[in-house]
Amino acid sequence: VYGLNLRVVLLGFLAQGDLTGYELKHLMERSVGFFFGASYGSIYPALKDLEGAGLVRSRRVVQSERPNKKVYTITPEGEAYFRTALSDAPASDTLRSEFLMHLFFGHHHEPGRLLELVRRYREEHEQMIGRLKEVEEEFREVATPYQMMCLRSGLAHAESQVTFLQGIEEEIRELAREDQETDMGA
Amino acid sequence: VYGLNLRVVLLGFLAQGDLTGYELKHLMERSVGFFFGASYGSIYPALKDLEGAGLVRSRRVVQSERPNKKVYTITPEGEAYFRTALSDAPASDTLRSEFLMHLFFGHHHEPGRLLELVRRYREEHEQMIGRLKEVEEEFREVATPYQMMCLRSGLAHAESQVTFLQGIEEEIRELAREDQETDMGA
DNA sequence: AGCCTCATGTAAGTAGTTACATGATTCC
DNA sequence: GGAATCATGTAACTACTTACATGAGGCT
Numbered sequence: 001v002y003g004l005n006l007r008v009v010l011l012g013f014l015a016q017g018d019l020t021g022y023e024l025k026h027l028m029e030r031s032v033g034f035f036f037g038a039s040y041g042s043i044y045p046a047l048k049d050l051e052g053a054g055l056v057r058s059r060r061v062v063q064s065e066r067p068n069k070k071v072y073t074i075t076p077e078g079e080a081y082f083r084t085a086l087s088d089a090p091a092s093d094t095l096r097s098e099f100l101m102h103l104f105f106g107h108h109h110e111p112g113r114l115l116e117l118v119r120r121y122r123e124e125h126e127q128m129i130g131r132l133k134e135v136e137e138e139f140r141e142v143a144t145p146y147q148m149m150c151l152r153s154g155l156a157h158a159e160s161q162v163t164f165l166q167g168i169e170e171e172i173r174e175l176a177r178e179d180q181e182t183d184m185g186a
Numbered sequence: 187v188y189g190l191n192l193r194v195v196l197l198g199f200l201a202q203g204d205l206t207g208y209e210l211k212h213l214m215e216r217s218v219g220f221f222f223g224a225s226y227g228s229i230y231p232a233l234k235d236l237e238g239a240g241l242v243r244s245r246r247v248v249q250s251e252r253p254n255k256k257v258y259t260i261t262p263e264g265e266a267y268f269r270t271a272l273s274d275a276p277a278s279d280t281l282r283s284e285f286l287m288h289l290f291f292g293h294h295h296e297p298g299r300l301l302e303l304v305r306r307y308r309e310e311h312e313q314m315i316g317r318l319k320e321v322e323e324e325f326r327e328v329a330t331p332y333q334m335m336c337l338r339s340g341l342a343h344a345e346s347q348v349t350f351l352q353g354i355e356e357e358i359r360e361l362a363r364e365d366q367e368t369d370m371g372a
Numbered sequence: 373a374g375c376c377t378c379a380t381g382t383a384a385g386t387a388g389t390t391a392c393a394t395g396a397t398t399c400c
Numbered sequence: 401g402g403a404a405t406c407a408t409g410t411a412a413c414t415a416c417t418t419a420c421a422t423g424a425g426g427c428t
Contacts, residue, residue, distance in 0.1 A: 012294070097221040145357070164339055164342040234409090
């Protein structure tokens with residue numbers, strides 16, 4: 001069993017063309033960042049591992065107006081490994097949401113504070129919609145149809161969450177009103 | 187800065203009543219499992235840490251027809267710590283989806299294989315809808331309105347994904363048909 | 373003068389997971 | 401007889417993240 005880890009993902013990107021670690025980070029952030037995060041602290045060691053295993057090769061490119069860079073190329077062994085890794089079934093999604101945990105413990109928050117958290121979370125999703133639409137434009141001509149589907153998946157999620165969050169904002173305001181009436185009646 | 191980690195979440199559950207590690211695992215799985223996972227291997231050590239820090243106390247309960255158990259109770263210090271931790275802003279959500287990565291690299295898959303992956307992923311979401319509706323029934327009378335909102339968030343997500351996935355299943359079938367025509371023309 | 377982008381890397385720390393280890397009782 | 405549920409815990413491992421370390425060139 002291989003599993004679809006960061007090394008495999010890097011191979012996948014390198015299968016489309018040569019890239020540096022820095023470019024891989026930027027490309028991943030814009031394209032798959034919302035469902036597969038990676039920092040420099042994981043990308044550079046992963047590339048080193050791949051080179052050690054003979055799945056990629058690197059060459060140093062000297063630049064005069066910018067720092068020198070290290071361009072990675074996938075090897076035939078790397079391509080074979082990538083295809084093998086893709087034949088494994090994907091593991092289940094994992095989501096981690098501290099926001100939902102805050103909502104879950106909502107009765108421990110003051111209504112105003114909770115409402116503020118919901119508003120911020122909704123705004124994050126609205127910004128995500130904006131970013132994904134930008135990226136959609138940016139990649140429209142170069143991306144595969146499958147890559148555009150991934151973007152639309154993120155868009156569908158963000159849009160459904162914005163609608164949901166608008167609903168609960170109203171609901172929380174009503175709960176707060178009820179609480180106040182109860183307090184006055186007591 | 188404290189952050190909303192597993193220890194804080196366990197304190198939150200214990201704030202509603204005494205529980206064992208085993209019960210906490212089961213309760214978390216059913217209620218917050220889809221956005222905050224936890225295994226025994228993380229829960230038992232976390233409870234030990236909390237007891238060491240004086241935020242919970244435990245007592246051993248001897249049972250005749252079942253293995254003995256260790257029931258945890260939150261202390262006043264634990265309650266104070268929980269409130270402090272909740273006053274921190276939640277960190278951003280993180281999603282990890284190997285499925286979307288497979289979709290992203292869809293052109294490396296055979297159409298039939300990809301379609302099979304999408305179908306399975308859609309079925310997972312359909313099953314999730316079923317489970318969440320069950321849990322909704324189970325907790326309707328005992329949960330807070332905020333806890334029900336979390337369930338509905340999961341439901342909204344799963345339902346929007348099912349709709350999205352039905353759309354792309356059709357799209358992938360069309361792409362496969364086009365590919366075949368191109369092959370025949372060549 | 374100071375921040376942003378480009379560019380690569382390491383070290384220490386975080387926060388888990390999976391597999392192992394044990395064992396009684398109940399249900400089929 | 402065998403699987404599932406109840407029940408607790410540890411050890412080894414995975415896979416990151418954040419902060420650190422360095423440094424040139426361009427933009428305002």
